[in-house]
Amino acid sequence: MTTATHYLEVNAPADRCYQWWRPLTHLPQILDDVESVEPRTGDANVTHWVVDGPLGKKIEWDAKIIDEEQDRKIAWKSLEESNNHVDTGGAVRFDNHGDKTGVEVSLHIQPPGGKVGELGAKLFDDPQKKIEKALEQFKQLMEK
Template identity: 35%
Template sequence: MLRRWITVGQPADRLYKLWCDPATLPQIMHHFAEVSVINDTDAEWRLPGPLKKSYRWRSRIVDRQPGVVIAWESLEGADVPNEGMLQFRPAPGEWGTELTLTLRFNPPGGALGQKVTAFLDLFPQEQLSKALHRFKSLAETGEIPLLDGQPAGRHKNRQDEEA
């Protein structure tokens, strides 16, 4: 089981609405999975794995209490059965909302299960932290900072001297 938490300087009801916005999950999970929102409760996930293998599943929201909790689980036929939950709690000192994101993967048995388990053991909790930090940025500033396409930081004259 993977669990991470973060404090966001926004009220729980606003964060809940943002998380449920169909555009949000693809944005905040972009760094490790492709997510396609199908409807209000279902999403299609693709997680790239080793050797150009990818793992796919559909998830469905199974519990929804505005400003309190969102829980989901994978549907039958998932390459990697899993479940997750996002909990919203008032942060101490009126600093906003404390979010706790929990994920549990239940790989299948056999040789495939062993491969999936080995892959998921490499799936660092930092991926969850990064998703939460991306969500915090989106909630507090309206955007997620990206480094894609940024220059390497080399000065043009130095590049000419090194060549």
């Protein structure tokens, strides 16, 4: 399993940071490989993810929010029954410091074997660097 975690301070209140993250649909703005995250059948807790892979291949899966605490944390995990070939999930935590918020993001992926596994492995090359870049972009969005 590959895991990446990064923490930084954002000059924005926790409730604003949480509201941006909550639908998960904004993630393509900060994660370059994520093409889309859309709600599934009107359920705000289930989303369909489409991620760009190498050679124009797309990897898709459904994920569900599995743990949530308003203005404090959101955690999600891919659903086994979604026909996905990737076991993945993540969490974001918000530490309220008044006008500032500590934001910590953790992502994990367990790519399968075979060709899809190769795509997943290439897709998630250097996940630490990708998550650091994503949080920097999030910080810029929140501090505008």
